[in-house]
Each structure stands twice: as structure tokens, then as C-alpha cells.
Amino acid sequence: MTTALSSPGFAGSSYGVPVGLADAISSDAALRRFLHGLPGVDQVGADARAATLATRSIKTTAKEFALELGIRMVDLTTLEGQDTHGKVRALCAKALRPDPADPTVPSTAAVCVYADMVATAKQVVGDQVNVAAVATAFPSGRAARDIKLMDTADAVEAGADEVDMVIDRGAFLSGRYLEVFEEIAAVRDACARPDGSAAHLKVILETGELATYDNVRRASWLAMMAGAHFIKTSTGKISPAATLPVTLVMLEAVRDWRETTGQMVGVKPAGGIRTAKDAIKYLVIVNEVAGPDWLDPDWFRFGASTLLNDLLMQRTKMRTGRYSGPDYFTLD
Amino acid sequence: MADTSVSTSSATGATDPETTGTRPADPRAAFDYAPAPESRAVVDIRSSYGLFVNGEFVDPVGGTSFKTISPATEEVLAEVGEASVEDVDLAVRAARRAYTRVWSKMPGRERGKYLFRIARIMQERSRELAVLETIDNGKPIRESRDVDVPTAAAHFFYYAGWADKLEHAGFGNDPRPLGVAGQVIPWNFPLLMLSWKIAPALAAGNTVVLKPAETTPLTALLFAEICQQADLPPGVVNIVTGAGETGSAVVAHDDVDKVAFTGSTEVGRMIAKTVAGTDKRVTLELGGKAANIVFDDAPLDQAVEGIVNGIFFNQGHVCCAGSRLLVQESVADEVMERLKRRMSTLRIGDPLDKNTDVGAINSAEQLAKIHELSDVGEAEGAGRWSPPCDLPARGFWFPPTVFTGVSQAHRIAREEIFGPVLSVLTFRTPAEAVEKANNSPFGLSAGVWTDKGSRILWVANQLRAGVVWANTFNKFDPTSPFGGYKESGYGREGGRHGLEGYLA
Numbered sequence: 001m002t003t004a005l006s007s008p009g010f011a012g013s014s015y016g017v018p019v020g021l022a023d024a025i026s027s028d029a030a031l032r033r034f035l036h037g038l039p040g041v042d043q044v045g046a047d048a049r050a051a052t053l054a055t056r057s058i059k060t061t062a063k064e065f066a067l068e069l070g071i072r073m074v075d076l077t078t079l080e081g082q083d084t085h086g087k088v089r090a091l092c093a094k095a096l097r098p099d100p101a102d103p104t105v106p107s108t109a110a111v112c113v114y115a116d117m118v119a120t121a122k123q124v125v126g127d128q129v130n131v132a133a134v135a136t137a138f139p140s141g142r143a144a145r146d147i148k149l150m151d152t153a154d155a156v157e158a159g160a161d162e163v164d165m166v167i168d169r170g171a172f173l174s175g176r177y178l179e180v181f182e183e184i185a186a187v188r189d190a191c192a193r194p195d196g197s198a199a200h201l202k203v204i205l206e207t208g209e210l211a212t213y214d215n216v217r218r219a220s221w222l223a224m225m226a227g228a229h230f231i232k233t234s235t236g237k238i239s240p241a242a243t244l245p246v247t248l249v250m251l252e253a254v255r256d257w258r259e260t261t262g263q264m265v266g267v268k269p270a271g272g273i274r275t276a277k278d279a280i281k282y283l284v285i286v287n288e289v290a291g292p293d294w295l296d297p298d299w300f301r302f303g304a305s306t307l308l309n310d311l312l313m314q315r316t317k318m319r320t321g322r323y324s325g326p327d328y329f330t331l332d
Numbered sequence: 333m334a335d336t337s338v339s340t341s342s343a344t345g346a347t348d349p350e351t352t353g354t355r356p357a358d359p360r361a362a363f364d365y366a367p368a369p370e371s372r373a374v375v376d377i378r379s380s381y382g383l384f385v386n387g388e389f390v391d392p393v394g395g396t397s398f399k400t401i402s403p404a405t406e407e408v409l410a411e412v413g414e415a416s417v418e419d420v421d422l423a424v425r426a427a428r429r430a431y432t433r434v435w436s437k438m439p440g441r442e443r444g445k446y447l448f449r450i451a452r453i454m455q456e457r458s459r460e461l462a463v464l465e466t467i468d469n470g471k472p473i474r475e476s477r478d479v480d481v482p483t484a485a486a487h488f489f490y491y492a493g494w495a496d497k498l499e500h501a502g503f504g505n506d507p508r509p510l511g512v513a514g515q516v517i518p519w520n521f522p523l524l525m526l527s528w529k530i531a532p533a534l535a536a537g538n539t540v541v542l543k544p545a546e547t548t549p550l551t552a553l554l555f556a557e558i559c560q561q562a563d564l565p566p567g568v569v570n571i572v573t574g575a576g577e578t579g580s581a582v583v584a585h586d587d588v589d590k591v592a593f594t595g596s597t598e599v600g601r602m603i604a605k606t607v608a609g610t611d612k613r614v615t616l617e618l619g620g621k622a623a624n625i626v627f628d629d630a631p632l633d634q635a636v637e638g639i640v641n642g643i644f645f646n647q648g649h650v651c652c653a654g655s656r657l658l659v660q661e662s663v664a665d666e667v668m669e670r671l672k673r674r675m676s677t678l679r680i681g682d683p684l685d686k687n688t689d690v691g692a693i694n695s696a697e698q699l700a701k702i703h704e705l706s707d708v709g710e711a712e713g714a715g716r717w718s719p720p721c722d723l724p725a726r727g728f729w730f731p732p733t734v735f736t737g738v739s740q741a742h743r744i745a746r747e748e749i750f751g752p753v754l755s756v757l758t759f760r761t762p763a764e765a766v767e768k769a770n771n772s773p774f775g776l777s778a779g780v781w782t783d784k785g786s787r788i789l790w791v792a793n794q795l796r797a798g799v800v801w802a803n804t805f806n807k808f809d810p811t812s813p814f815g816g817y818k819e820s821g822y823g824r825e826g827g828r829h830g831l832e833g834y835l836a
Contacts, residue, residue, distance in 0.1 A: 061364070
């Protein structure tokens with residue numbers, strides 16, 4: 001997992017922006033020109049495309065494949081003020097073995113918790129499931145930069161494999177793109193470990209606050225230029241969270257990014273994806289927009305809590321031909 | 333074909349299962365969509381069908397019939413009666429009787445009730461209609477289910493609302509129906525074209541004799557059953573099946589007051605000659621060679637969707653298909669790259685499969701025409717490209733095809749191919765785009781793709797086309813008029829304007 005993501009040549013303050021894009025970050029004005037020069041997104045068209053892809057009918061073997069893949073892509077999440085160490089340990093046990101009754105069910109990709117829970121989570125999952133920590137004054141991102149960097153460093157030091165940061169939406173919406181860029185790059189630096197490796201950085205755009213698809217595309221590029229390993233839709237604290245068309249626009253961005261730079265960046269829709277049926281729609285969009293290369297937990301994740309049980313129920317239904325009640329699946 | 337990877341550039345190499353570490357590689361490399369066929373069981377196809385005259389199915393006088401087949405499998409679906417001149421005469425007489433005795437005397441409010449009832453039954457039986465349309469026509473079930481049938485029902489709902497408000501339609505304070513309408517429709521949208529014709533005619537108080545295309549008569553005959561189910565008075569709708577001769581008989585009949593035709597320009601010309609010198613009213617909706625104009629500031633991903641939807645929707649069997657792509661030179665390479673990548677994800681095959689994007693060509697005859705013009709395009713020197721794909725062994729199939737380096741002088745830039753074949757031309761300035769777009773004997777539709785609102789308005793004002801779509805394509809709505817300039821025909825269908833052709 002770790003080796004897969006630590007691909008060479010990622011951008012960031014100490015990594016170097018890919019050749020050809022260096023000029024774009026030479027000044028705030030240059031960055032604005034670059035981002036505003038990206039092709040626009042027609043909202044009606046993007047919505048229509050997502051709606052059409054959502055009509056794909058995924059049955060039998062294809063459904064089995066999708067459910068299995070969906071489980072492996074889940075970042076099992078608890079991000080509540082009321083989280084306790086006991087709650088996190090329970091979540092981790094669930095991530096390791098989502099269905100105690102069926103050992104053939106794969107583990108989820110990661111658990112996603114607040115930074116102060118990382119050590120607890122790490123104790124349970126060890127190296128079998130990644131631990132992702134939200135950082136940078138999640139979910140609002142409203143704190144001084146050194147606090148955000150310390151937040152990040154704290155999570156990494158506690159053993160986080162992945163860091164989910166939020167961008168400064170205020171700066172983005174007021175057009176201070178270079179500030180957002182520099183902050184992402186600085187957080188990317190703060191993900192470094194003493195041994196030279198680094199936690200992988202997911203950049204949360206909080207698309208519900210960016211409002212337009214043009215903004216989503218610009219923020220996606222901005223994050224990728226600054227060195228994001230993943231771009232993520234939402235914190236889950238704002239409505240709307242992940243939607244199909246927003247994810248479509250982000251998948252177009254990572255696809256175009258690879259065309260431009262040769263580098264792959266992952267995508268993580270988070271929040272509001274609760275049913276297996278919805279998850280399969282996302283996988284169809286991944287398959288047909290970004291391409292099958294992204295159909296892997298290294299390149300696509302679901303940030304979710306309740307989704308996992310529905311995936312398990314549907315999987316059991318496919319195997320046994322019968323639906324079990326919710327009491328046959330563990331709460332966490 | 334649908335699973336063809338779009339990856340062309342060198343990735344990080346990190347997708348190699350060997351390097352992804354902890355998890356075992358999945359044995360199935362790709363997300364192969366399993367077959368998801370819509371069930372044929374919902375529709376009951378009879379072995380033979382008569383003509384629908386005066387509210388009943390009757391055998392044709394001459395006793396002759398023809399076969400209708402499924403273009404995807406070449407399987408014979410049913411024997412359908414062939415209406416002769418005598419049969420057409422009986423149908424027109426029935427329509428006249430119904431007109432004078434019942435329909436023209438009925439208050440608009442009552443006529444509206446029948447139309448609402450038909451619309452509701454069409455919705456109730458939508459799955460049946462969609463499956464039958466797909467079997468008989470070859471179009472993907474996704475399109476018949478999500479476009480054809482809902483839009484057809486919407487036309488009945490829309491015109492049902494007009495039936496008691498005709499004096500407010502802007503055609504005088506006491507507009508009168510014309511009488512008996514003879515209507516001839518094509519095979520590309522059999523049920524939808526039927527609705528475009530029958531709904532406004534009935535709302536305005538006319539009765540109709542309709543001839544569906546000989547390759548796609550089945551949904552019209554199911555519609556006849558719906559008329560029975562709705563208790564529509566006998567003779568208000570009559571359906572006569574047959575080929576060109578039957579159509580000629582409908583058009584030429586002395587007691588037909590109005591002729592409405594959708595189809596090829598060639599047949600349209602013949603009809604115009606037939607009715608010349610008579611007092612029949614005529615509307616013709618004929619061919620097209622629409623320009624889909626993509627400017628360099630267009631939302632490119634959506635423009636590519638619009639190009640695909642413009643020419644590959646319904647296998648390109650669309651009179652308003654965006655068959656000429658005019659793309660600004662400065663973005664031509666990028667658009668072509670994206671278009672080819674997108675075309676590689678189109679799924680071709682069993683029209684009843686819910687995941688099919690491109691279905692079967694409607695007939696062997698049409699397939700031959702597409703082959704002929706495509707070969708001409710190649711011979712003229714245009715660059716031909718199709719994504720790699722396996723076409724079914726039986727049935728009539730043609731892969732989505734794009735021609736690059738096409739010039740205005742090429743036949744594939746001027747003639748209607750009526751298939752999944754796109755001709756790509758480039759332009760440098762807005763004026764050149766407009767000039768090239770208008771330089772066609774046709775003028776049915778056009779598309780403009782740009783982020784600039786002022787440019788949309790300027791271009792739309794310059795284009796001589798009946799419909800101009802901005803940042804979209806092939807969108808249909810019953811409230812919107814549709815029709816052509818030049819050789820694309822005359823008269824408008826849809827909206828308030830669509831009533832004019834049926835009122836005096």
C-alpha cells in the first residue's frame with residue numbers, strides 16, 4: 001500500500017511542481033490565470049452525464065465484483081466529538097473483519113479518525129489496515145497555519161498512514177489561490193516522517209462550500225499541483241457532501257492530470273454515500289470516466305460509516321440468496 | 333469494447349498488483365458489466381396484425397401482408413397487413429365519418445379527456461412500449477425507456493391541455509380543425525413521431541389516418557390497442573400499415589385535408605408534387621446535416637458528451653443529428669483526443685441490454701447506405717476511425733465512426749448519412765463557422781458550444797436552422813417547436829406552433 005502511493009515526482013514545495021506547470025505558481029496572478037484557463041464545466045451537461053451513468057445496470061458477477069471492491073475501498077470513519085477510545089477500537093475491529101461470520105470478507109482500506117485517536121487505532125489495526133487522521137483544524141480549517149502544521153505533524157507522529165487535510169475555503173473563494181497552494185504544500189511537507197517516508201495526503205476540497213463545478217475543477221488542479229496524493233470531496237460535516245457529478249468532475253481532473261504529468265492521483269468521495277446501490281454508481285463513473293486503472297483502493301476510496309453494512313448485506317444476499325436483517329451485521 | 337482501457341499515458345506504474353502490497357490481486361482484472369437484458373416477457377407480440385380501421389383490427393382487403401423483423405437478430409417478429417388503395421380509402425372514410433359525426437362536434441374539454449387518458453395509459457404501459465420499440469427498431473432500451481416513451485406520453489399530456497384552449501393559441505378567436513389528416517412517419521422514432529403527429533391533430537379536432545414505417549409498425553399497432561383501451565370513438569385514429577405505395581395512397585387520397593410527413597427529403601419532394609394544385613395543407617419534416625459548432629472556450633468534457641449524444645444517439649438515425657462537427661482549430665486536437673477516448677467507452681450490442689449505448693441499424697437497406705457513404709468518405713480522402721469493437725454476427729450493425737480532415741466539398745459533409753458517422757471539419761473564426769454551418773442544402777438543427785452567452789446569441793441569429801441548441805444537443809420537449817429551413821422541410825411541430833398546421 002505504502003509503496004504504491006509513494007510514487008516519484010510528486011509536486012509540493014520540496015518535491016517540485018511537474019515540468020510545464022512551474023510557471024503557473026510563480027505568482028498569485030499567474031496561478032489565477034492558469035486555473036481560470038482550464039476548460040469550464042457546464043453544470044447541466046455534467047449533471048446529465050452523471051445521471052446517465054447512474055442508470056447502468058450492474059448485475060450478477062459484475063455486482064459481486066463491485067461489492068467486493070467497494071468493501072476494500074471503504075475508509076471506515078468516525079469523526080464525532082463523542083468519540084472515545086473504546087468506540088475507535090470497536091471501529092478498528094470492524095475494519096479488520098467487517099463480517100465476523102464470514103472470514104472471506106476483505107478488510108476495508110483504512111479507518112479514518114481524529115488525530116488524538118490515531119495511536120489507539122494503530123494499536124488495533126497494526127499494519128493490516130491504514131489509519132487516516134483528519135488534520136488542519138478539521139472540518140472548518142479555520143486556524144493559524146502553524147497550528148494546522150502541528151496538527152498534521154502530531155497525527156503523523158502518532159502513526160497515521162494517511163492525513164486528510166481541509167483546504168482554506170475562505171482563501172480559495174476570495175481568489176487567494178497561491179495561499180491555498182502554499183498551505184497544501186506545507187502540509188505535505190509536514191507529512192514527512194524522520195525515516196524519510198511520508199504519510200499520504202488527501203486534500204479535502206469541501207465541494208459543498210465551493211458551490212460551482214468550475215471551482216471544483218480548479219480546486220482539484222490546485223491540490224494536485226501542490227502535491228496531493230488524493231483529492232477528497234467533503235468533510236461530511238457540510239451538506240451537500242459527495243455527489244455523483246462532483247465526483248465526476250474530480251475524476252475528469254485526475255484523468256487530465258495523468259495525461260499532463262503522467263502521475264496518478266486518487267479520488268475519495270465522502271459523506272452521504274450510504275447504500276451499496278449508490279456505491280456501485282460511483283464505481284461505474286470511475287470505470288467510465290477515469291478508467292479501470294482507478295478501480296483500486298489505492299486510487300479510489302469511499303469515506304463512509306453506514307455504507308459498509310449495506311455492502312455486507314448485499315454481499316451476503318448475493319451469496320445466500322436471502323436478505324438478513326440488520327441485526328445480523330455488527331453496528332461497529 | 334466497453335472495457336477498453338482509456339489509459340494511454342505512462343502512469344506511475346504503481347497500479348501493478350505486485351507493488352500494491354498487502355491485498356491479493358483480484359482475479360478479475362476489469363469491471364466487466366454482466367449482461368442485464370430487459371425482459372421480453374412484458375410484451376405480447378402477436379403472430380399477425382391487421383389494419384386498425386374504425387376502431388377495429390381488420391384484415392386488408394387484398395389479404396397481402398409483410399414481415400417485420402428485429403434488426404438486432406433478423407428474427408421475424410410478426411406478419412403485418414399491407415394496406416392497399418382500397419384499405420386506405422376505407423380508413424379515410426372511417427376518419428371522415430368520425431370527424432363529421434363525433435370528433436369535430438365534441439367540446440375541446442371532452443377531447444382533452446381522451447388525450448389525457450391516452451397519455452396516462454402510455455405511461456402505465458411504458459415498459460411494454462419501450463421493449464416493443466427496442467425489439468422492432470433496434471434502438472437501445474435505455475433510449476426507448478428514458479427518451480422515446482416518456483417524451484411520447486409528454487406530447488399527449490401537453491396537447492391534451494391545449495384541446496379546450498385553442499381560441500387562446502393565437503390563431504384567431506374561433507380556430508377550426510381541418511378535417512382528416514393523412515400522416516406518414518419514419519422508422520427512427522416510431523412511437524415518438526406518432527405522438528408528434530397524432531396528439532396535436534386530435535387536440536385541434538381532426539381525425540387521422542396514420543401510416544407507420546414498414547420496418548417499424550408494431551408500436552403504432554400497440555398504440556391502436558391503447559386507443560381501444562381509452563374508448564376513443566371509432567375512426568378518430570386509423571392506422572394503415574404498408575410501404576411506400578400505402579403512403580402514396582394516404583397522401584393522394586382526395587378526402588384527406590392535411591398531409592403531415594416526416595422522412596427523407598426525396599420522399600418529401602414526391603409528396604410536395606403529389607399535393608401541388610390541391611387544397612391540402614402540408615407540413616414536411618425532412619432530412620438534415622446539422623452543424624455542431626465547438627468554440628475554443630467551450631466546456632470541453634460536456635461538448636464531447638454533446639458530440640457523442642448528437643451523432644451516436646439512436647445510432648445516428650436522427651434527422652437533426654449533429655453529423656457535422658465544426659471545431660475551432662485551436663482546440664481541434666484536444667477535442668478529437670477526448671472524443672476518441674469517449675467513443676472507446678461506448679457499448680455496442682444487444683439493444684435490450686440496459687447497458688447498451690449504441691444499438692442495431694434499423695434495416696439492411698439503411699446499413700448498405702451507411703456503408704456506401706462511408707466508403708465514399710474514405711475514397712474522398714478523409715481519415716476514418718472507429719474504436720475497436722466486436723459487432724454481433726447476426727443483425728445489422730455499424731460501429732461508431734468518425735471522419736477527420738473532411739472538407740465542405742466532400743459528399744460526407746453534404747449528404748445525410750443517417751447513421752453513426754461523424755464528419756469533422758475545422759474553422760478559425762466565428763464568421764467562418766457560421767458560413768460553413770449554413771453552407772448546406774439542409775437547415776434543421778445546429779449546436780453551439782461556448783461559455784460566452786453573447787456568442788451563443790450572435791451565432792444562433794446567424795444560423796439558418798430550425799433549432800439551435802446551446803451547450804446541449806438532441807433535447808426535445810413538447811413545448812418547443814421543431815422544424816426546418818430549406819430542404820429540411822416546412823411547418824413546425826411541437827409547442828403552440830405545432831397546432832397551426834392542424835387549424836384553419
